[in-house]
Amino acid sequence: MRFVRMHVAQAFGPAVVAAGLLLGCGGAFAASAEKGKAAYVQNGCWQCHGTQGQGGIAGLKLAPDPIAAEAFTAFVRGSNRLMPPYQEAILSNDDLADIYAYLQSIPKPVDYKTIPLLNQ
Numbered sequence: 001m002r003f004v005r006m007h008v009a010q011a012f013g014p015a016v017v018a019a020g021l022l023l024g025c026g027g028a029f030a031a032s033a034e035k036g037k038a039a040y041v042q043n044g045c046w047q048c049h050g051t052q053g054q055g056g057i058a059g060l061k062l063a064p065d066p067i068a069a070e071a072f073t074a075f076v077r078g079s080n081r082l083m084p085p086y087q088e089a090i091l092s093n094d095d096l097a098d099i100y101a102y103l104q105s106i107p108k109p110v111d112y113k114t115i116p117l118l119n120q
């Protein structure tokens, strides 16, 4: 199962690169889901949003299917509600783009209807 999931994550490669471009970190340095996972942990996002962005701890679900890149960035930079805002001095644009790429790389769960054993 884990093995299959890794392949799904790799299939998201082009989308991850596109996210990096969307977030404006330039063509030369494409966003990296791997670095993003580390930045997601280092910056404590997981404490409220869960290690897979699944939500349900104190924060909302962030993945799979994260909100649009611009809305994502705007929220993290300017939150004035329960979540503390993360200014650029604390969390760089590159790290934020990587975090977005990480969240985008998280595969959707398999539909249980496609698993015969769960449909008997």
Ligand code: HEC
Residues within 6 Å of the ligand: 040, 043, 044, 045, 046, 047, 048, 049, 058, 059, 060, 061, 062, 067, 071, 072, 075, 076, 079, 080, 081, 082, 083, 084, 086, 091, 099
């Ligand atoms: C102290 C808990 C906490 C931490 C740490 C935290 N968040 Fe949040 N986050 C929240 C809460 C709560 C919300 C729901 C909106 C609100 O009330 O502020 C939220 C909302 C969001 C949203 C908006 C989701 C949507 O669908 O509108 C994004 C994006 C987000 N967080 C990203 C992040 C990222 C990225 C990090 C790490 C850099 C992070 N959060 C760290 C608590 C947290």
